[in-house]
Amino acid sequence: MPMLSIVLPVYRVQAYLRECLDSILQQPFQDVEVIAVDDCSPDHCGAILDEYAARDSRLQVVHLTENVGLGEARNVGMRHVTGEYVWFVDSDDWIAPGALAAVADRLRSVRPDVLAVDYAKVWWNNQSRRSKLSQLVRAEALPKVFTLAEHPNMIKLFHVAWNKIFRREFLVQNKITFPPGLYEDVPVGFPVLILADRITVLDRVCIYYRQRRQGAITSTPGYRHFEVFDQYDRLFSHLDSIGERAEPFRSLVFERMMYQCLLVLENPDRVARSHQREFFAALAKAFNRHLPAQGYTRPQGRERVKHLLVARRAYTVWLFMRMVFGLRRKVEAKVNQVKRKVRLRSRLRMRYYRFQLRRPMDENLAVFSTYWGKGYGCNPRAVYEKMTELAPAVRGVWEVKPGEEGSVPPGVETVTIGTLRHYQVLARAKYLVSNVNYPGWVVKRPGAVHLSTNHGTPVKAMGVDQLKFPAGIKGMNMNWLLKRCDRWTYSISPNAYTTEIWERAYPCGYETLEVGYPRNDALANATEQDVAEARERLGLKPGQLAVAYLPTYRDYEFGSDALLNVGRFADQLSPETMLLVRVHHFDRTIVGGDHPRVIDLCDYSRVEDIYLAADVLITDYSSVMFDYAVLDRPLVIFAADWDAYRANRGAYLDVFAEGPGATARTEEELVDLFRSGAVFGDQATSARQLFRKRFCYLDDGRASERVVRRVFLNEPVPAPPETGAVPVVPAEQLQELRSVEDDSQLPDPPTVDDEANLSDAPDALVGR
Structure with a gap:
């Protein structure tokens, strides 16, 4: 029986899965099994898991025939666990070097029901921030082992599953399982602390919590975020079933509910403005439904005002308060925007371009470009020639640098970069096709289609991955690069290897066309x-x-x-x-x-x-x-x-x-x-x-x-x-x-596992 079992639900994380698996399987600590649950992932995750399982017998892969969601996937993994302790890890995060050995040492020395570990948030641009666990540990002066009754303030531990390691028998005896739906950690994260007789905290960053630029469900607006109320209903029902042992913590859990739901409400990446009133009303109902009969006191400061407004269902006042709090930030952003516009409007051609943007879009016009106007070739050429055959109604125009007009074959229409006609076709074309990025000032109109054909299968680190290797960046502005990539409607990939890398290196909202390279x-x-x-x-x-x-x-x-x-x-x-x-x-x-x-x-x-x-x-x-x-x-x-x-x-x-x-x-x-x-x-x-x-x-x-x-x-x-x-x-x-x-x-294996395309010079470097 292994000391530690790691349950790894996997769904649409092909860009990050290898890093997660490597962070576990390449650590010196070997007394571990990994139960990976392929939740019917539509990408290449299943194949990647099978590849790793063929190399390492500690990895067991369970392939589901239908998508069941994160909670049920964890439950499926739990049914295959044989280890003494269980760690539920999200497959787009990764384990810190040496963490497994440190976790095992603490488990052996303490034999807890629950071990909480510290984590750090890591953003796509390599910025990171450690959690506030260390501050909480120091403030509480925690002993090595304690109960929540002894230190009730530890209810503030982030209630997710992945920052805790559980004794398997403790979960089984208390019938702890994950519910369906979003925010599935809520009905689990609080009860396990209440029920545990032995809690310990490892004040060390053991897991890196990836903050994805795009693609995470928690940063995708929609009605699914209303499921947080269902989960808190389940939680309070569970507290009722626990009985007297849970009563001292009911008001603390209520405060955490308000804190989390208000964060969700105020995050436009979760609750769109059009849904705010409805979410606020649902929160007010949850407030009245779960308000403790005793022990609850309103927090201080701004949070106190928020609680009061929710209790009184005063959405209009809350909205006004939000506008006031955000006014300064919006004014500063507007000033910067105006400054940028002033610089653009001082150029006559840019005024002309913006005028053309107001004219009707030409549904049958496509602009093609290779290496910022360096002639006629690469993937755009192959796409153009096949387009003229299969979609003859679409007219293709090639943008070329001054002096490069002769590099295009006779009969192929061109436009010289920098001319008024160039600005006109860029503004009015429905299709923009290039193997690099168009300049930052190019606007993607509603209904327009930008096709990034790319121009190479990556060997070297590119995109976001280059942040790990500053010697190769040379002043590249990664924010501006990704804003250019945000315009992509489609991105061509020649194989699964490249798709996996580009999703990580260019975390934008395009549709990947994994079809092979047209130029080949x-x-x-x-x-x-x-x-x-x-x-x-x-x-x-x-x-x-x-x-x-x-x-x-x-x-x-x-x-x-x-x-x-x-x-x-x-x-x-x-x-x-x-x-x-x-x-x-x-x-x-x-x-x-x-x-x-x-x-x-x-x-x-x-x-x-x-x-x-x-x-x-x-x-x-x-x-x-x-x-x-x-x-x-x-x-x-x-x-x-x-x-x-x-x-x-x-x-x-x-x-x-x-x-x-x-x-x-x-x-x-x-x-x-x-x-x-x-x-x-x-x-x-x-x-x-x-x-x-x-x-x-x-x-x-x-x-x-x-x-x-x-x-x-x-x-x-x-x-x-x-x-x-x-x-x-x-x-x-x-x-x-x-x-x-x-x-x-043989050289040592590379420590990186990422790459992608590029943008226009000098913000990116060509990957040929």
């Missing part, structure tokens, strides 16, 4: 003739071996040996080998590029030609590895600065352990890979097949069609191809692949 349709559908034509366009001759080198951008200080010296490398390969070199468009440095067998393709607009022409690809942390893998050709990872890169920029993928082929840390190792033939060997091939199965299973050549049908034709997303692929790491295959390598040569 050209690779999946490529013919021998396409390959021959691409090689001819790049000047390659028959019989030449084409090796492409496409490294990513380094947004931190790095040594000169981080990038490959392509001239020196070419000298050590056969004379028939040509190097196709294209560095990131933020970096134009090619080390050793003046070699006769090195072709500089930095200004070549169509990277797909390089993919098709290349027999082998060398890269490091660039997303090009995922695109090139569609062709099922040899890939090599050359990552000389891996340790520095992941420390400074962060990485989601261990490119040595999870990469698509042979790997090298030095130029000498890279040369040996080619001379020995290891680049084309069985081990490299096995790694590539596993990589393709994990990341390329949606690349069937129809991603563009799936996007166009959903976005422009308003059809449901077509079913993905039946490939038999798995969207998560197949544990047994990954372990087998790793086992053939010398473990001592």
Whole structure:
């Protein structure tokens, strides 16, 4: 029997689930079991749980066939528990390092009915704040073990389940279960303290309580928040059944009810203004229904006034008071807004843009953009070309920078950025399509559709995850970045791995289109003739071996040996080998590029030609590895600065352990890979097949069609191809692949598990 059982209800948390599981299973304390209840989650949570369960026998997964809600999911998990103590953990939170051992030590030494632990709130922008438990503990001068009767002020402990560990027999004997509905902790959190004969508090942060920017039910307005009254009805009914032991705490519980319900009422993310009067009336009824016959005294200060207004059902007075209390904040915000508007209105073109916003929206106009107007390509190009085929009624216009007009094929309509016509089409188009973000001043009109196609599968940390790696941010304003992303209606994802990361790194309200990358349709559908034509366009001759080198951008200080010296490398390969070199468009440095067998393709607009022409690809942390893998050709990872890169920029993928082929840390190792033939060997091939199965299973050549049908034709997303692929790491295959390598040569696994897209410069950095 394990010392500790952790019950983990799981629903729509794919972006955070790995961090939660890792925080439990990677701790040194091993005497723990995890009962994960997949509450019929519609995303990839079930697959992620199965992946972890295949690697760690301490994790047991229960898959439910219908969604039952958090409370009942906990009850289901409880039925599978075998441990002496139970901890109900929410699957978007995570356990602090060392917390399990500290909890176990306290449990062993005290053997309590209830152990309360401290927690810290952590917001999406990495700001955090510890709870007030320490203040309460110091104020009460708590002994190691106590009862609520001895310290009644401890009723103020946050009444949720996840900040407490319970003795399993204590829960069973007292028939403690969770009710259905929202605020399910209310009927449980208070009675367990009243009934416990032995309570102890661990004054240490043991759990991090994630404050999600979007997506949490507790921050989604709606009638479900009225369920708080049902839960307090259940609570007071439970107090009645407890009887005399509960009576001394009835007034304290009543005060907590008022405190919580008023917080819910005053939070517009829970109770919309249109529902405030109704919620206030329901609170007034609950006030009169549960008002204790004795022991209740109104609190002091502002809270006293609120209680009085609720008791008298004086909603209008309460509303006026709220307006007065918030007046100063609103005035300050208005002043700042006016200042911003004054700056905008001073520009004639912006006035023109705002004038155009008042004109009717063109339902059949779509504006396309690639890399802030740098020509015609990437995912937007593939979507545009399929749109002209399947939705010909929609007129597409490409925005391009001045001087880039010639980079767009004949017959494709363009508009030059900065012209009055550019402001006009941006203001009136229903559809805005880009692989990066439009500028912050662009307004998303009601009914407009913004499609973020993105432009790479993430390897490096991006979005909110970059806050953990300040060396790569360089002045990025994350608030403004996310406000731009808030405009997205749809966001394209090439696979489950990317979907999971982007939900965490870009916590906004878009609909994810997990359909594959449109730009890779050209690779999946490529013919021998396409390959021959691409090689001819790049000047390659028959019989030449084409090796492409496409490294990513380094947004931190790095040594000169981080990038490959392509001239020196070419000298050590056969004379028939040509190097196709294209560095990131933020970096134009090619080390050793003046070699006769090195072709500089930095200004070549169509990277797909390089993919098709290349027999082998060398890269490091660039997303090009995922695109090139569609062709099922040899890939090599050359990552000389891996340790520095992941420390400074962060990485989601261990490119040595999870990469698509042979790997090298030095130029000498890279040369040996080619001379020995290891680049084309069985081990490299096995790694590539596993990589393709994990990341390329949606690349069937129809991603563009799936996007166009959903976005422009308003059809449901077509079913993905039946490939038999798995969207998560197949544990047994990954372990087998790793086992053939010398473990001592492998880097430590990355400590981060997040990433995503970007916005317009300079607020974000391109992830290629």
